Amino acid sequence: MSSSTSRSGYRYACVCxxxxxxxxxxxxxxxENGFDxxxxxxxxxxxxxxxSRDDPNVYDFDxxxxxxxxxxxxxQSEDLVKNYEERGMFDMLVRNAKIKRCPERWKTHRERGETFDVIVCFEERVFDLVVMDLRAAGGARDAALVVNLDVRDSYEGSAEAAPRALRLCERxxxxxxxxxxxxDSxxxxxEREEGLRALYCVCFY
Structure with missing residues (x-):
């Protein structure tokens, strides 16, 4: 698993x-840039x-x-394996396994008490789910900034978006x-420098 000494003052969550x-x-x-x-x-x-669209591969979180x-x-079949390779899915899985063991579900870990200062989402539907979950949980003590950067769900799209997310967090x-x-500023x-709209709101734990 990858590890890095944290240099950040905030705790971050990335959610898709x-x-x-x-x-x-x-x-x-x-x-890799020292963020928590x-x-x-x-x-x-x-x-x-x-x-097919109606026959995805489905796995459990956590x-x-x-x-x-x-x-x-x-x-799986030779044709499917070739398709997965072309999509970059095997490269993604190798990358992911170096970072942590398995996919983790946002709601499960939030209910277990995980808290964050900044939550970066990569799809408006995901942003809506995270905001709804935080508001349903209620609370007035700790503020969390929830930001959405709409990103195409492809190997190339994520590689382009991640440095932008880093630059936002550095700001x-x-x-x-x-x-x-x-x-606000x-x-x-x-948005001016990156040419990418950033939807955001503040929620409380």
Whole structure:
């Protein structure tokens, strides 16, 4: 598993649907740059491309390891294996297994008491699920910034988005008085320089 000495003042979570591609590439990049970061999936189960849209590969969060998923995909038909290779899925799984054991579900770990200062999502539907979950949990003590960067769910899309997520997080780290008083200007500057819309809101634990 990868590890890095944290240099960040905040705790970060990266969240996509399956904790397979977008959140994992951002997890890798932030971790390698010294951030205190974890990653999660917001769906109920891990769904990956399969024989057809109606026949995906489905796995449990917090149980099936990335290495087990890799073995399962490699054991399938020759045509499917070729398709997985072309999509970069095997490369993703090898990368993921170096970071942590298995995909983890956001809601499960939030209910176990995990808390974060900044939560970066990579799909608006995921952003909505995270915000709804935090608001349903209630609380008024700890503020969490939830940000969404819409990212195409492909190997290339995640590789392009992760450095952008890093640059956003670095901006937050540079806030002398905390992000709460500067978030509007930070997001405006980020959108101007990156050409990428950043949807955000503040929730409380």
């Amino acid at each position: 649907a399956a904790n397979f591609n977008r959140s994992m590439e951002a997890h890798r990049v932030l971790l 970061v974890k990653s999660y999936g917001a769906a109920s189960r891990v769904k990956l491309p399969g024989a 149980g099936t390891s990335y290495e087990e998923i890799l073995r399962d995909l490699r054991s 937050l780290e540079r806030c002398e008085e905390g992000w709460e008083g500067e978030i 930070i997001v405006d500057e980020f």
